[in-house]
Amino acid sequence: MDVVQKVRTGVLEHFGVDAAGVDSASVTFLGLEPIEILRIVDGDLVHYATLGGSRTPMGDPGDVLADPVRGPRAELVLTMRAGTGAASGLARSLGVLAATPAVEGVVLQADALLDLGESLWVNAPFTAVLLGDSEIPEVVLPDPAEPVRYLTVTPVTATEAAWVRVRGAQALRDAWAEAGIDVHDPARGAASL
Numbered sequence: 001m002d003v004v005q006k007v008r009t010g011v012l013e014h015f016g017v018d019a020a021g022v023d024s025a026s027v028t029f030l031g032l033e034p035i036e037i038l039r040i041v042d043g044d045l046v047h048y049a050t051l052g053g054s055r056t057p058m059g060d061p062g063d064v065l066a067d068p069v070r071g072p073r074a075e076l077v078l079t080m081r082a083g084t085g086a087a088s089g090l091a092r093s094l095g096v097l098a099a100t101p102a103v104e105g106v107v108l109q110a111d112a113l114l115d116l117g118e119s120l121w122v123n124a125p126f127t128a129v130l131l132g133d134s135e136i137p138e139v140v141l142p143d144p145a146e147p148v149r150y151l152t153v154t155p156v157t158a159t160e161a162a163w164v165r166v167r168g169a170q171a172l173r174d175a176w177a178e179a180g181i182d183v184h185d186p187a188r189g190a191a192s193l
Contacts, residue, residue: 003141004051007075007148010139011049015040027095032102035095045184048078048090053098054148058107069145074108077134078153081184088121097129097153108151111169113161126155130169154183157190
C-alpha cells in the first residue's frame, strides 16, 4: 500500500492542480523516511502540504509493539498569503511538525498546540502552531487502515500559545475573529488578549 502516493493524489485533486505544476521540498531526519512539503499556489494564497507523516499510524510510544496498520494518520497543511519564500526555513519547520509523531510519539489532532521553541521561519514572530480541522477530504486507505486526515496549521505567537493553554483553542479563534485578524498573513500581529 503506497500511502504517500494516495495522499499526494488526494491533496492535488482537492486543490485541482497537476503534480507538474507544484513545487516541493524534502526534509530528512535521521532514522526516518523523508517528509515532502508541496507548495501549491492558489491565487494570492500558498498552501504548504506535508506528505510522509502518514506513512505509519500514530500511536502511543509506550506500546511495546506498534501496530503497522491500525491507528490515526495525519498530514499538515499551512495556508499563507504569498510572501514567505522557500528559503525562509518554513519547509524545515513543517517537516519537523509532521515528523513529531514518529520522533516524540505525539498524536496530531485538532486543537493541539505544538511549540517548536524557535521561529517557524526566518524573522517570524511565531514559535508555535495550533492545529485544526481541514477542508481537505480524508484519504481513504484499504481496510483495516484508518483514513489519512489533513489538519490545518495556524502559526501562533508565544502570547497566543499561552492563551490557548489557559483558555483553550476556541477562545483564541474567537479572539482572532473578533479582532478581524487574518491568520493567513505572515506579517500579522498578535491578537490583543
